[in-house]
Amino acid sequence: MxxxxxxxxxxxxxxxxxxxxxxxxxxxxxxxxxxxxxxxxxxxxxxxxxxxxxxxxxxxxxxxxxxxxxxxxxxxxxxxxxxxxxxSQNRALYVELTGFIQDYWVIVDEEKDAEKRKVLEVAAAHALSIGSAWDFNVVKASDDEFDKRFIVIWEGDVGHCGGSGTWGPVMCEVVEGSFGRYFVECTHKYFEAGLRCIDEVVGFSDNILIVSGRRYADSDSNNHPSLRFRVKLEKGLENWNIVKEELIG
Known part of the structure; x- marks a missing residue:
C-alpha cells in the first residue's frame, strides 16, 4: 500500500x-x-x-x-x-481505503460538503476506473452561472502499473452540465506540477492554481522526496504551466 x-x-x-x-x-x-x-x-x-x-x-x-x-x-x-x-455496543468503525474501485462509496460517503460530494461522485468513479486513486482534493475553479467548474486532484497509479515510481499526481476537470448533472470534461493523467507528490491544494484564484508538495533532494530515495515547494500554475489552452516555484522547507 x-x-x-x-x-x-x-x-x-x-x-x-x-x-x-x-x-x-x-x-x-x-x-x-x-x-x-x-x-x-x-x-x-x-x-x-x-x-x-x-x-x-x-x-x-x-x-x-x-x-x-x-x-x-x-x-x-x-x-x-x-x-x-x-x-461493547459493536459500533462499526471506519473501512480502510485500498486505493482500488471498492473504495468508491467510502470516498463519496465521507465527503460532508454537498456540492463537493456531487463532484466526487463522478471524479472518483473516473479516477478509480483508470487506475488506483487516493487523497482527493476538490477546488472550485468557476462559479459562473453558465460555467460551474471544479478541479479535482488526486494521487494514483494510472493503468495499475504497480511500480514504486508509477504513481503520482493526477487531475481532472469536472463541469456542471444541463439540469445540474456533473461530468468529467478533461483529464491530465500525468499532472505536471514539478512535484513528485502534492501534499496540499492551497487555493485557486484568477486562473492560478497554488499547490504545495515535495520533490527530490540529491540523496532522496524514490518514494521519499524531502524538499518542500509551493508552486503556482496557470492554465493554458491545453496544459497547466508553472509560473512560480518557491522552496518552503
Whole structure:
C-alpha cells in the first residue's frame, strides 16, 4: 500500500474513533497532552498542541515519525473509558481505503460538503476506473452561472502499473452540465506540477492554481522526496504551466 495512503488511513481511523466516542479534535488534543505529561500543562501549551494535532490530521505527507505519532494517538483513544463503553455496543468503525474501485462509496460517503460530494461522485468513479486513486482534493475553479467548474486532484497509479515510481499526481476537470448533472470534461493523467507528490491544494484564484508538495533532494530515495515547494500554475489552452516555484522547507 502507498505510504501516503497508510497515513490517510491512520488519520481516518483517528477521526472515526473521535466520532464514535463523541470527542472533538480539540477535546482529544487537550486530553492527550495533559495525560501524557508528568508536569502541569498551561493553557497556551494546550492551544498550541491543539493546532498541531489539527495539522497532523489533515496534512497527508509521509514521514516515519508522523506514522509513529498517529499510532500513538490511536492507542490512546482505544484505551479511553469512552471507547470501551461504546465498543461493547459493536459500533462499526471506519473501512480502510485500498486505493482500488471498492473504495468508491467510502470516498463519496465521507465527503460532508454537498456540492463537493456531487463532484466526487463522478471524479472518483473516473479516477478509480483508470487506475488506483487516493487523497482527493476538490477546488472550485468557476462559479459562473453558465460555467460551474471544479478541479479535482488526486494521487494514483494510472493503468495499475504497480511500480514504486508509477504513481503520482493526477487531475481532472469536472463541469456542471444541463439540469445540474456533473461530468468529467478533461483529464491530465500525468499532472505536471514539478512535484513528485502534492501534499496540499492551497487555493485557486484568477486562473492560478497554488499547490504545495515535495520533490527530490540529491540523496532522496524514490518514494521519499524531502524538499518542500509551493508552486503556482496557470492554465493554458491545453496544459497547466508553472509560473512560480518557491522552496518552503
Amino acid at each position: 502507498n505510504e501516503k495512503l497508510q497515513i490517510i488511513n491512520k488519520q481516518r481511523q483517528i477521526k472515526s474513533l473521535l466520532d464514535v466516542i463523541g470527542w472533538s479534535v480539540a477535546k482529544f488534543a487537550s486530553s492527550f497532552v495533559i495525560d501524557t505529561n508528568e508536569l502541569d500543562v498551561d493553557e497556551d501549551e494546550i492551544v498550541r498542541f491543539q493546532e498541531k494535532v489539527k495539522k497532523q490530521l489533515t496534512r497527508t505527507s509521509y514521514s516515519s515519525t508522523k506514522f509513529t505519532v498517529l499510532d500513538e494517538y490511536i492507542r490512546y483513544l482505544l484505551a479511553t473509558e469512552e471507547f470501551k463503553r461504546v465498543s
